[in-house]
Structure formats: structure tokens, C-alpha cells
Amino acid sequence: MRFSPFVERISGHGVAAWDIHHEAFNAQRDGADVIILSIGDPDFATPDFITQAAIDALRAGDTHYTDIAGRPALRQAIAERYSQRLGRSVPADNVIAVAGAQNALFMASMCLLQAGDEVVVLDPMYVTYEATLKASGATLVRATCFPEDGFRLREAALKSAITPRTRAIFLSNPNNPTGVVLDRQELQCIADLAIAHDLWVVVDEVYESLCYEREHQSLASLPGMEKRCVVIGSLSKSHAMTGWRIGWMIADAELIGHAETLALSMLYGLPGFVMEGALAAVKAHEPVTREMRETYRRRRDLVVGRLSDCPGLAVLVPDAGMFVLVDVRGTGLGSLDFAWRLYREAGVSVLDAAAFGEPAQGFVRLSFTLSDDQLAQACERIAGFVDQLPRAV
Template structure:
């Protein structure tokens, strides 16, 4: 008896990044006092009017097969919202509903890439990108966004990575884990390269509603990108709906048709009651997202302020999202050792950011998805742990 080598082929360092989170979750479930900052799962309940829409649909018998591409009302609501944000008309045939942004990435990979292709990714990147893109057989080409630049795009470096085999560019904006939001000049540089070399661009925008300052600009809004840009969106972060598994692709109709063919075999349509809840959420998108954004802004400021004064670590203040990168190189520990010791000795779980890519080596990622009292407690534990490390180093060199 044997297994297909497929899963082993797509496994990578990113897949193993969750070991510390699973250990922390298990410890917390056993009653240990662990503060879990290693996952981006909002601590809010889904707003009640969204849940009510699903419950009412179920009571009305909404438990049957649905349209493969998603219910027209939901697709039309999403198209209407993006018609405003992209400043061009979109219709339902530009939208397909998928079970979460992760599946949207997987679908994009299988629809656009094949063995022999090269796909450029901005590094660091979300931990599952490696496995998701390798599933197509394509080769990943990492374009580093270095810590010294604040993890910002280096357009000449991106241009230099393009070869005759390059097929697409995949990236998240805002970025997870860095919280960086690309500006107009950086986005235009990507668009110019995509047009010049006839490349697809897939941009994961799941955090676009959680930009703290300024107006978010989508790559898909730039001239020449309508036919070659695929936008991935989700309600997980903006509406506290991680467990609902609902997301979408925005693309040219031909791409949507290819994705629908794939979904026919993968899912055969999402649950109708989930799509009814999603429709209610999208129709009240900004109303809900605004409250989430302000809450996360306060939490970001709390964490950045609490940790910035701690000698031995440096905080990378995010422009968006629900994560902070902390540079721990000054502690004398590698980021993986720091994360495990912080968990075992202080009861706080964070992720080794090196799992997101080599440029984040020496950084840890912590989420601010807990209430402010608990976050403040976590920060005090981190500061005390770093002070302990500093004392240990001083004794070692004395």
C-alpha cells in the first residue's frame, strides 16, 4: 500500500510553523494559563444580524444544493462593492464565491499555473503560499522585501527576478505578516512589469478593510489590470467570520469560468444559509468593518507602545491587519528559540516569523486579537521575559 506523494511534495517550512500554536492551544485546553497570540482569529462573535440571516435561512429550509459559482444576490452585492472600490463597473460574472481565501489561492494556483512555470512571490509571505503554489507544479521564486527597508517592495529586484518562464506574481496587500500596505508607486511598478511581460497578478486582499491610515488602493484599480489581475477577498477578518469559510475571487469572466469548472469537482456549491449570511455581511460591509478597524487600531497602538520601550527588541508597527512583527535579534536568541522559550517560560505563544520567509528571520509575529486587558498582560509577560534574557546574557559575559 502506498500514498500519493502529492501532499509530501507541497509540504514546506510554512506548514510546520503552526507547531507552537497547536502546543499552546493544547496547553490552554488543559487549563494552563497561556495567552495565545499565534493566530489571526478575531475574538469577536460574528455580528448577530449576520448570524440571524443564516439561522432564518435554515429555518426556512435552506439546506439544499446551490449554484456552483455562488448565489446571484451575493455575487451582485460583491460586484457592486468592488465597482466602487475599483472605480470600474463589475457584474456578477466577475465574481465567484469560494470556501475562504485559502481556497481562492488554491483555485488561482491551479487555474493559472502548471509545471515548468515560475511564480514570483513577495517574501515574507503568508505561510501556506508555498504549499498552495507548489501544488500546481510551478516553481516558487521569492523576491525578498528586506527588514532594513521596513519590508517594502524593491521594484528593481522584482524586475530582475522575471525570466521567460515567469507566469504570475502572487502577493498579499496588506501583507501578512508585516502589515505593510503597498503605495501607488509600488503598485504601479508591479502593474508595469505585469503588462510588459504579460503576467497574471493575484493579490490577496483579505486585510484591505483593516487599513489604519489613508485610503486603500487596489492593484486591480490601475489601468491595464482588469484582464490580468485576480483579487481575493474574504469576510473572515473584516466581519469576524473565520469559521464560516466564505470568500471570493474577483476576475475577468473567463477566469471565473475556469474557477467554476474547478469548483464543480471540489465543492459543488457552498451552503445556501452561509451565503445568505454573507450577503447580509457584504451589504453592511463598511458599517461592520469600520468598528473592527477602530478596535484593531487601538490594540495595535497598545502593543506597539507597550513593547517599544523594552530594550533588546524592536517593534515593526503595522499599517494594517491584526499582527505585529517584533525584531528579537537583540536578545541573543534566534526567533524560533525565542518563540518556544516565551511559550514555555512566560505562557505566551507567538509565531516564528522566519516561517513566512527568510527576510523575517529574527522576528516573531504576534496577533492582537484579544481584549485590551489580556493584550496588556501578554505585553508585560513579554517585557519581563526579555528582561530576564538580558540579565542572563549579562551574567554570561560577566
């Protein structure tokens, strides 16, 4: 039987990157002694008051069809928060609530891109971007961020990636997997190029609440970006709500209308009780995320401190997020080989960061979403694994 060429566009190296995680997850479920650092899923439960809001809604019979673009109260609450963040009025009509940031990214890809277009991405990028953007038929063009620069943006690399066929720039800020937070100068570079070449810019900001020493600024707050910048947000990481599948897109009202039409075909609206929980979460955004941020900062420092003195490893300290990139080239192993051997010989699963882009070849990505004790044990296993390897010459 024949399949559509679409199925080839949504496959690739980024999809295969999850093989090690799936194997580790299944092994752990079967009782194996495995520590999973290959996914960014918080180890603690969603705050009780959020869960209670959803439970109350369920018990009140909130189990029917809902507004396709999201309930007005939720859209308004999100709009009010972004009005404060961006320093300008954001109407509720500029917001659509969707099933997580990944769903919003797919919607943006399908509504903005088509075959023959080029879309520029900052490389390395989150592993699902490749399939998400190719699903539209567009061609990916990678603007390389080099490890010797700490994976920060080079203006020349971005400029050279833009051609007459370029339609949009997609990026995450803070970046996953690097944890880099773009500064004002880097953001202005992107904005200037987008305006000069009449480009859309889609920025995934799911980690904006988990910034540590470097303050986060939204690209959408810069002059000239109000109409052409699409902001993707989520409660998954900031509120430990990965399984709730709730996120949003902030954009010009016309694009939101097209996204709503697509949502009609894909989702036909989110569950009402999920949106009631999300409404409670958005209204209490700052106190919840403040506590989350300090927890992750402590865990980041634990992992960085335990691994920084390990011979053969070099740790990139992240500005934000819940991941650490570790340079394993000093061990003499490639990053994919390192990841699989670490899992099979020490029972710790990490991701080969090369799956996020060629510039991260030789790095692995570790999450710090487990308890301090588990992270300390994982670091001991990693150090022990590296210590028994033959020294690279």
C-alpha cells in the same frame, strides 16, 4: 504504500510553522494558562444581524444544494462593492464565492500555474502560499523585501525575479505578516512589469478593510490590470467570520468559469445559509468594518506602546491588519528559539516569522486579536521573559 509526489509539494516549513500554535491551543483547551497570539482569529462574535440572517435561512429550510459559483444575489452584492472600489463596472460573472480566501488562492494556483512555470512572490509571504503554489507544480521565486526597508517592495528585486518562465506574481496587500500596505508607486511597478511580461497577478486583499494611516488601493484598479489581475477577498477578518469559511475571487469571466469547474469537483457549492449571512455582511460592509478597524487600531497601539520600550526588542508598526512583527535579534535568541521559550517559560504563543520567509528571520509575529486586558497581560509576560534573558553582547 506509495503516496503521490503531491503530498510533498504541499508540505514544508510553512506548514510546520503552526506546530507551536497547535501545541498552545491544545494546552489552553486542557486548562493551561496560555495566551495565544499565534493566529489571527478575532475574539469577538460575528455581528448579530449576520448570524440572524443565517439562522433565519436555516429555519426556512435552506439546507439544500446551491449554485456552484455562489448565489446570484451574493455575487451581485460583491460585484457592486468592487465596482465602487475599482472605479469600473464589475459584472457578477466576474465573481465566484468560495470557502474562504485560502480556497480562492488554491483555485487560482491550480487554474493559472503548471509544472515548469515560475511564480514570483513577495518575500516574506503568508505561510500557506508555499504549499498552495507548489501544489500546482510551479516553482517559487522570491522577490526579497528587506527588513532595513521596513519590508517594502524594491523594484529591482522584483525585476530580477522575473524570467521567461514566469507565469504570475502572487502577493498579499496589505501584507501578512508585515502589515505593509503598498503605495501607488509600488503598485504601478507591479502593474508595469505584469503588462510588459504578460503575467497574471493574484493579489490577496483580505486585510484591505483594516488599513489605518495608509489608504488602500487595489491593484486591479490600475489601467491595464482589468483582465490580468485576480483579486482575493474574504469576510473572515473584516467581519469576525473566520469559522464561516466565506470568501471570493474577482477575475476575468473566463477564469471564473474555470474556477467554477474546479469548485464543482472540490465543494459542489457553499451552504445556502452561509451565503445568506454573507449577503447581509457584504451589504453592511462599511459600518461593520469601520468599528472593527477602530478596535484593531487601538489594540495595535496598545501592543506597540507596551513593547517599544522593551530592551532587546524592536517593533515594526503595521500599516494594516491584526499582526505586529517584533525584531527579537537584540535578545541574542533566534526567532524560533525565542518563540518556543516564550511559550514554555511565559505561556504566550507567537509565530516564528521566519516561517513566512527568510527576510523575517529574527522576527516573531504577534496577533492583537484579544481584549485589551489580555493583550496588556501578554505584553507584561513578554517583557518579563525578555528581562530575565542574559543581555546580548
